[in-house]
Amino acid sequence: ISEMYTFLVTVLLMGIVKKNSLRDYWSTDPMFATPFFATLFSQDRFLILLRCLHFVNNATAILSDPLYKIRIVLISLTSAFGRVFVPYKDLCIDESLMLWKGRLAFRQYIPSKRHRFGVKFFVMCDVKTGYVLDIIVYTGSTTDIKHYEGLGVSGSVVMTMLAPHLGKGHTLYVDNWYSSPTLFQHLLFNCTGACGTVRSNRKGMPAFGCRKMQRGEVEFQENGQQLAVKWHDKRDVHVLSTVHTATMSATG
Template structure:
């Protein structure tokens, strides 16, 4: 957090030197408590969804959320969001595509590995963060929901869904260690699995990663593997060309088992940890009424391959990442959502308590505000609140303005109708009556009737 504050202040001062007029002229250096408060505001926006950032400071009674106003003024929040920065542009490596986010991303992902020791089953898959702006390493994946975005290679613990590690794909400069004979996909797997080799883990992958060469290399390092595999993958055994629905064929290739099973289409699976044989799925065939059977490796693969997709789904419920013109800010907020997901999983593992993601998210936000924040005083004057929609429909009765210690029983307030009519030549007046539901002081006659009956009083 200290590094983020330092780089944000440096970046803001650089912008301030180039900007003669505008909001940055009033820039005041930020600090760690304010930055924590800023992050709480961003996380809270993932829970309270609105179409625009400015709607969080709207004075419209139908959109009003006064808590954001008590944390920040609108201008200060937008200024912090604009100046948010994570690296020194002067000293960053020029040919590094992730130089804007490298330090923060590396620090967070290394903490993932340090805090949680995974169970036996692991899963490697791709995740796509939505991004449609201009970016050299933006990817197009038709099978993903967003299709366009920044691609992550993600390692997950199958049992809990904990994200152990992440690698951002940047093309030929991707942060992976290249292994001869394994290709790009195999090198990605080996880089992610490096801290967990020789520990009897079992890896589940899809057909982009699977190959007999990779599985044999993992087996020599004490790690099992299972995954769908492409039919034309080099080194894979040959099978019967055509099969009927439900038919299965097993071929052993040394310590590996290759399976071809015809369901709606041919399914090819490669495994080093599962035996031959079929297992019941717990469902009945709707035509024959017999229990439906699948190969053991297919059944296990279906159960354990969706950990990364589930992590994406969980972070998508309350994601704080919003549309931005800076790709590195979007990545930072995306990783921040992953941090909260992992924190939630660790909390459940330690305490054994089952609480919802929404309940867990509010707890650290509340704790950070208690430690680092003091509510700001509301600004005096400024733009008045918009008209309440219940002014002309609900039931209203006049009552007296509450007494104050200074004025006692002679408490008076300016009538809102008279105050808004001064432009028309009317004199504004003090009144001792008000409408409590509207929280509006009004003269008993005729302003009370005009305020609750006329559209434009």
């Protein structure tokens, strides 16, 4: 057991000390050497443990689960995330892409991301500290989320991840893939504020004027609970909020 703890520590340390390949961590070249790794494991022993690492009994595994090989680890981690930290007021949900070039049925291609190919995660973080509160691995139609009628996939992701934190006065910040008047109203009903960029064609979004706006111009519309903002920079940017008012203030 102690050896496995050391193995996990080594893996975590590799995330801090970046090398081009695993074997570089045991390099004796004076230009690249990091001697500390050799004090933890020999190169051969580490590679054997890495090759043989397995978390599930294949005889009893639920093979229809795309994540059956790591499900027990994923549940253990996400449960621990919530137990050891009480988040501050502001929370954020976004996607993250972990580089993966191997064969995988749910591997994603996202050209806007740094790595482009990999495994997509939905991640909820505490804004003040950056602490990860929850993660959901995207596996397509089998993604582990609870579906909420009228909220679509993006809204269901938000409600699934926020479930333990609803009714506690948090404020959620999201991008335009998640934001919608329907979702924000649902969150407001659960004593949770929300703010984020939003697509102008979302159902329930107010219609702004069609006139051409100058750079820096702003238009507001509100209904007493939600504030919609149209701001023009190089293009129109729409923002939706349940925690702000239609006032401008100087910054910087």
